[in-house]
Amino acid sequence: MTEPEDPQVRNLDARSLRGLAHPLRMQLLDALRFGGPATASQLAERLGESSGATSYHLRQLAAHGFVVDAPERGKGRERWWQAAHQGLRFDDSLLTHTDPVVRGAADMYLHEVATAQIRNLSTWLGSRAEWPEEWNRAWDMSSATLRLTPELTEELIAKLHAVVDTYRELAVEDDSAAHVRIHTHLFPIETD
Template identity: 45%
Template structure:
């Protein structure tokens, strides 16, 4: 296992179950970013994307939040097009919601000089990092058998030196590899197959001097 969809090259592509080539692509603009950049909204969207449709009641139990608060945030997410009602389910009293299956792209550089969006971008990226970390900790806390432990991995490489263009090409190559292993819609999984999360993080590090 290596590390929303969800890459950040400057762009972040939020992971989904359906191959990106088979889904429409949505570029997150300033308005929709401000609509999503809230810890609870991002948690709601993550649960719906990973585990499928749910009601406000289900989500409130899962996330430990008041049902009314969850309902308010669900309406907010729907207003910005991140979620939609599940057809054929629900009643007048309680709706079933599902994540919209599109590939979400965010270019952080677009908001670098926009003070009105900078805070929302910081909230979004920090919450995204928290979600990535939480997924990893969840895996470590679970009692997986030796075969799955052998298949999973935690890896990092620290001896690369790249220009922005080279880092962008590396990220694209990594995305292409994941795409080749992503099944087409409607494909039956192999026996014994389980959902797998691939998280990719790649970013520059400012050089710091050694001991004086």
């Protein structure tokens, strides 16, 4: 399926994937994408890491173009970082790349994405009592099992993405709004 080009979405290739495929780097990038600009020390505290480790991995992310300086935030020696893009696009061909290092990085990347999505959901479940009642009525954790061909599955994926895209245009900036995470997973399963 060919996705339209979006300057806010970074297409992962073999080189950039090798620069990103590390659990802490992926967490740092997500923290900057969803939490906004921050220093290595702030990110270290948020993620329970040392500032030395976060500094090193931020520099690696910068070398691969995933993060950039946020100079309007920095004062003196304090270095602020921000995400260079708001999204990432994974090319399935990376899973069958001729280089086994790239295949391993692709597999690790996908497993880290799945882990992060589970962590997002677990965080919501653990903190939902702290949210207003209207948010406790406006969430979903559902599943469905359908019998589809690969072609129908691709069609369903495209339609789900199209629906989400229509809501991007409806984003609101009032006090009742919050960032809402949407995870979709479509994959075949074995049944008895």
